[in-house]
Amino acid sequence: MGRDKATVEFDGQPLWQRQIGILRELRPENIFISARTRPSWFSDDAALLLDDPPSRGPLSGLTKALAAMRTTHLIALAVDMPFMTSEQLAILRELAAESRGVVPVIGERAEPLAAIYPAEAAVDFATALAGTDFSLQPVIRNLAAEEKVRLLAVPAQDEGLYRSVNEP
Template sequence: MTQFLSAIILAGGKSSRMGQDKALLEIDGVPLLKRTYDAAKQCADAIYVVTSWRDRYQSLLPDVTWIDESEPRSPMIAFTEALEQIETDWALLLACDLPRLKGETLRELMSQLGESSIVVARSEEGWEPLCGFYRRDCLTSLQNYLASGKRSFQDWLDSENVQELQLGDRQILFNCNTPDDFEQI
């Protein structure tokens, strides 16, 4: 079977604004990281988790490929390291803290993949890189951007030919960075 899509879930942040590991915060008894994994599993052929804390999460997700960070760094570096390892044409990049994300929604969004190598949602604040699709062929551009010392996903996406992902429900982009965010769920 030909594999088409890998999901890359970033779970390497320090959760400093939350005050505790947000990947392990539970909604209806299910940790946020597991919820994101469950949604991604409905459309991805392989799932990778990038983290500095594999030992915290391994029992939650026994059948993923782990990419270990020696220390938390920028999401862009973590994504680049993961993109170097996948074997599929496309990667779905996800933050670990998207409580309203659903697998059916991700499957619907996949229908928008076309010629562009990057298909990402956009909000009033800018690009939403941690809920987007990236063709593996954008790796060289990412590596060159990082080699120049830059780390801004927004600036990199502004310099690329990005297709805007059309969302029927913008609530899937809601993420939990603070206790107040978590209370809104």
């Protein structure tokens, strides 16, 4: 994209502001902003979690957020998914169970950046971060095999909610 995705405007609002608004509608205990460095747009109404260098992208952010949270579950939402709604995230939250999260799947691919993770997933993310494969897909497969997350097939009519602005 050539610039910080969080500052891209969608429906007249920067993505970072839009996503925080969506999360606020769910009334979470805390909102974490994960980043490599402190963003210029950051406001103190959320907690900033900086990646430990070297940053491994979303794996670093999710690992840090799971370690920092003090609740039973983490709602993950990428800044570049502007079509996601609080209603869809609420559905995922309702499907989560004790010690078990929900990760949507489109086709054969998990959507790990609009998902619910249980606190118990922290060790799996930390283990992956200490390894050599920083892709989230293997982490999600392991979590599903350990029954720490439920893989949820996304109905065709909802697939657009998971679209990233990285896509055409």
